[in-house]
Amino acid sequence: MDFLEELKTLKEQVLFRERFTIDPEEYDNIVISGMGGSGIVGNIFSELYTKKPVIVVSDYDIPEFANDKTLFIGISYSGNTEETLSTLKQAEEAGCHIVGITSGGKLSQANHRIIKIPKGLQPRSSLGYMLMPLINSLLPVSDEERISTSQLLAKIDSDNAQLKTLAEEIGSKQQIPVVLGFSPFKWVAYRWKTQFNENSKILAFSNFFPELNHNETMPYKGTYRKDIFRFIVIGNPDNVRIKKRIEITGNITGTGFTYLPDEGQSTFEKLFALIHKGDYLTYHLAHYLNVDPTDVSLIEELKKKLGS
Amino acid sequence: MDFLEELKTLKEQVLFRERFTIDPEEYDNIVISGMGGSGIVGNIFSELYTKKPVIVVSDYDIPEFANDKTLFIGISYSGNTEETLSTLKQAEEAGCHIVGITSGGKLSQANHRIIKIPKGLQPRSSLGYMLMPLINSLLPVSDEERISTSQLLAKIDSDNAQLKTLAEEIGSKQQIPVVLGFSPFKWVAYRWKTQFNENSKILAFSNFFPELNHNETMPYKGTYRKDIFRFIVIGNPDNVRIKKRIEITGNITGTGFTYLPDEGQSTFEKLFALIHKGDYLTYHLAHYLNVDPTDVSLIEELKKKLGS
Numbered sequence: 001m002d003f004l005e006e007l008k009t010l011k012e013q014v015l016f017r018e019r020f021t022i023d024p025e026e027y028d029n030i031v032i033s034g035m036g037g038s039g040i041v042g043n044i045f046s047e048l049y050t051k052k053p054v055i056v057v058s059d060y061d062i063p064e065f066a067n068d069k070t071l072f073i074g075i076s077y078s079g080n081t082e083e084t085l086s087t088l089k090q091a092e093e094a095g096c097h098i099v100g101i102t103s104g105g106k107l108s109q110a111n112h113r114i115i116k117i118p119k120g121l122q123p124r125s126s127l128g129y130m131l132m133p134l135i136n137s138l139l140p141v142s143d144e145e146r147i148s149t150s151q152l153l154a155k156i157d158s159d160n161a162q163l164k165t166l167a168e169e170i171g172s173k174q175q176i177p178v179v180l181g182f183s184p185f186k187w188v189a190y191r192w193k194t195q196f197n198e199n200s201k202i203l204a205f206s207n208f209f210p211e212l213n214h215n216e217t218m219p220y221k222g223t224y225r226k227d228i229f230r231f232i233v234i235g236n237p238d239n240v241r242i243k244k245r246i247e248i249t250g251n252i253t254g255t256g257f258t259y260l261p262d263e264g265q266s267t268f269e270k271l272f273a274l275i276h277k278g279d280y281l282t283y284h285l286a287h288y289l290n291v292d293p294t295d296v297s298l299i300e301e302l303k304k305k306l307g308s
Numbered sequence: 309m310d311f312l313e314e315l316k317t318l319k320e321q322v323l324f325r326e327r328f329t330i331d332p333e334e335y336d337n338i339v340i341s342g343m344g345g346s347g348i349v350g351n352i353f354s355e356l357y358t359k360k361p362v363i364v365v366s367d368y369d370i371p372e373f374a375n376d377k378t379l380f381i382g383i384s385y386s387g388n389t390e391e392t393l394s395t396l397k398q399a400e401e402a403g404c405h406i407v408g409i410t411s412g413g414k415l416s417q418a419n420h421r422i423i424k425i426p427k428g429l430q431p432r433s434s435l436g437y438m439l440m441p442l443i444n445s446l447l448p449v450s451d452e453e454r455i456s457t458s459q460l461l462a463k464i465d466s467d468n469a470q471l472k473t474l475a476e477e478i479g480s481k482q483q484i485p486v487v488l489g490f491s492p493f494k495w496v497a498y499r500w501k502t503q504f505n506e507n508s509k510i511l512a513f514s515n516f517f518p519e520l521n522h523n524e525t526m527p528y529k530g531t532y533r534k535d536i537f538r539f540i541v542i543g544n545p546d547n548v549r550i551k552k553r554i555e556i557t558g559n560i561t562g563t564g565f566t567y568l569p570d571e572g573q574s575t576f577e578k579l580f581a582l583i584h585k586g587d588y589l590t591y592h593l594a595h596y597l598n599v600d601p602t603d604v605s606l607i608e609e610l611k612k613k614l615g616s
Contacts, residue, residue: 028336029361036522050371053337053361058519059491060547063358082549083518174532178511183367194523203486203527203537205513210391211366214344215502218606219511224482225536229511239368241390241614248613252606298526298560305556306549 003199003286003293006125007279011153013128014146014272018115019136020099027071027097029053031062032134033087034075036194037124038101041075043187045134048267060086062094072096075130077123079105082306101130122294124198127191127275141268149269153276156263160280166258167200167284175230177204180212180257182242184267185235185274192234192278199282199293209237209245220253231255234274235262311507311594311601314433315587319461321436322454322580326423327444328407335379335405337361339370340442341395342383344502345432346409349383351495353442356575368394370402380404383438385431387413390614409438430602432506435499435583449576457577461584464571468588474566475508475592483538485512488520488565490550492575493543493582500542500586507590507601517545517553528561539563542582543570 029052032042039058046054055063060083066072072091076084079102088110091098098112103119103126117129135141170177177196181189189206196204207216219226237243250257260277262270286293337360340350347366354362363371368391374380380399384392387410396418399406406420411427411434425437443449478485485504489497497514504512515524527534545551558565568585570578594601 035519039519039522050373052373053363053371055361055363060518060549061491063361065358065360176533183369197523197526201527202531203524203533210368211343211347213610214347214607215505216511217610218505218604219509221606223510225484225511228533228536241368244614245610248610252609252613296526298529299521301560302521302525302553302556305560306552 001120003122003125003283006121007276007283008157009121009125010128010272010276010279011150011157013126013132014149014153016117016129016132017136018117018133020113020115020133021137022071022097024052026069027052028069029055029065030071030073031055031057031066031091031096032073032075033057033062033084033091035081035083037127038075038077038081038084038130040187040191040194041127041130041134042073043190044131044271047184047187049134049139057087059083062087062090066091066094066096068095068097070094070096071099073099073101073134074107075101076105076107077103077117077121077126077130079103079107101133124195128272145266145268149264149272152264152269152273156273156276156280160277160284163277163281164284167281168288170230171285171288174228176202176228177230177232179204179206180208180231180233181206181235182209182237182239185271188271188274188278189234191275192232192282195278195282196285198296200285200289201291202285202289209242213245213249217249217253220249220255230258232258232260234260234278235270309428311430311433311591314429315584315591316465317429317433318436318580318584318587319458319465321434321440322457322461324425324437324440325444326425326441328421328423328441329445330379330405332360334377335360336377337363337373338379338381339363339365339374339399339404340381340383341365341370341392341399343389343391345435346383346385346389346392346438348495348499348502349435349438349442350381351498352439352579355492355495356579357442357447365395367391370395370398374399374402374404376403376405378402378404379407381407381409381442382415383409384413384415385411385425385429385434385438387411387415409441432503436580453574453576457572457580460572460577460581464581464584464588468585468592471585471589472592475589476596478538479593479596482536484510484536485538485540487512487514488516488539488541489514489543490517490545490547493579496579496582496586497542499583500540500590503586503590504593506604508593508597509599510593510597517550521553521557525557525561528557528563538566540566540568542568542586543578
């Protein structure tokens with residue numbers, strides 16, 4: 001499957017029905033473990049679901065508090081990510097309730113509730129398959145919302161010329177993107193950053209309002225090298241204070257933000273539409289720069305040298 | 309007080325004794341609210357203390373789960389940070405156990421357990437005063453460790469020539485720092501990033517191992533603009549897998565990492581020594597670039613225009 005075909009599966013991914021069941025009385029907190037694209041799933045979920053404390057681990061060790069009142073969710077597309085398997089072992093020792101989300105590997109063979117997702121995609125192209133089981137289980141959305149979201153994604157599949165134009169601007173000027181988000185899409189900004197890294201093979205960074213107004217805003221005015229950065233604000237804020245912060249920050253620093261509006265009505269629709277726009281922008285940029293968006297051979301080489 | 313004098317108070321800050329008392333049976337989780345330098349205090353603490361779930365909020369709203377089994381800690385140096393006051397109000401409505409850490413303002417007048425810290429510093433220069441009450445209360449360190457840490461900080465005060473040299477290299481080449489950390493100092497890397505932003509007025513970014521090996525590593529080899537970035541690895545990892553990851557990442561990408569070693573024996577000593585090195589590096593860079601490290605007038609202008 002080529003990368004464009006992979007991207008186009010997102011509209012099917014939001015219809016994915018798999019879920020797990022656990023009585024909310026049985027756990028006090030949730031630990032989600034995952035690296036890269038899998039960790040992003042946990043982080044995006046933690047912005048949407050705040051009924052219980054959600055701690056996302058992108059590392060080797062689980063927190064000390066994890067016990068038999070903890071719901072542990074290990075996410076790894078390959079099922080062989082060494083950090084995630086390390087946390088799984090610790091979660092077993094701590095007696096957590098365990099759920100795995102994976103397409104195969106060692107995680108799929110673990111003696112726990114395992115949600116199998118389709119094989120054959122790049123891990124970062126399976127965000128919907130990895131996220132939907134969390135949403136289906138803990139924060140369900142209606143059929144109507146899934147279908148309207150799927151249609152919105154299909155619309156982006158068929159018309160993303162504006163993102164191509166932006167990609168060409170970034171590429172031709174050799175710009176470094178700084179993607180700026182805000183709640184509940186802070187981690188979508190990070191997702192965009194990582195898609196620039198992996199698909200387009202360029203450095204990129206992310207931050208969010210209002211936090212960046214307390215530090216990063218300072219060099220937005222009059223620092224060296226600012227002209228090589230492209231500041232992209234994703235989404236339209238509902239919070240009027242955030243809206244005002246963005247406008248004032250642009251005005252007083254003379255920073256010409258590029259605005260990438262969200263689309264759709266609900267948070268669910270907006271979330272996936274924004275994610276998909278980042279997919280296309282970074283795909284078009286890879287194409288413009290003549291690099292293979294699927295190539296992550298350097299990461300594979302690293303894993304091999306690590307002996308894992 | 310000039311900025312250098314402010315920095316030199318850190319060795320006194322680690323001796324700060326204030327604390328609050330709360331029976332661990334009375335709360336299930338902790339929410340720490342703070343922006344910028346105050347939020348960093350919460351985040352650094354959340355890496356050290358994992359006996360209960362700690363959620364750090366750098367935004368307007370507290371999570372839905374917060375209730376009478378939640379310990380809410382609001383941190384604001386001025387006591388007037390609008391986001392933090394917004395979360396304080398919500399925490400009151402949710403019936404949380406509330407502690408405030410501040411030097412004055414509205415937070416100091418709230419009818420809760422308030423820990424007053426000395427006035428007259430930049431908020432980012434009072435990290436020790438804001439962090440120590442959390443450590444004293446929930447993760448106490450011995451007198452010996454405080455004193456040895458204080459001595460270590462005094463040593464850095466009297467000899468930081470190497471950091472001055474590095475600052476001049478960064479400044480003369482107009483480099484953009486990317487500060488790379490790892491557990492338990494991921495958020496120290498973010499602290500450095502923000503100190504570059506506020507003190508030196510330059511753009512800077514941070515990331516951490518092993519997460520960055522799953523995405524950001526890709527453009528470390530052969531991308532455009534890489535030569536303007538300065539990749540700084542802070543600290544010496546105890547975890548052998550992390551150690552190996554750093555070495556291999558440097559080797560296979562041809563990235564010449566600048567290594568800033570930690571100093572001291574305990575996590576507490578290393579933590580403050582690393583923080584202090586970042587303070588001096590960014591101070592020296594401000595001096596080299598001929599900018600005032602204390603000036604945050606842009607952030608003040610923003611607050612004024614926001615009408616807060």
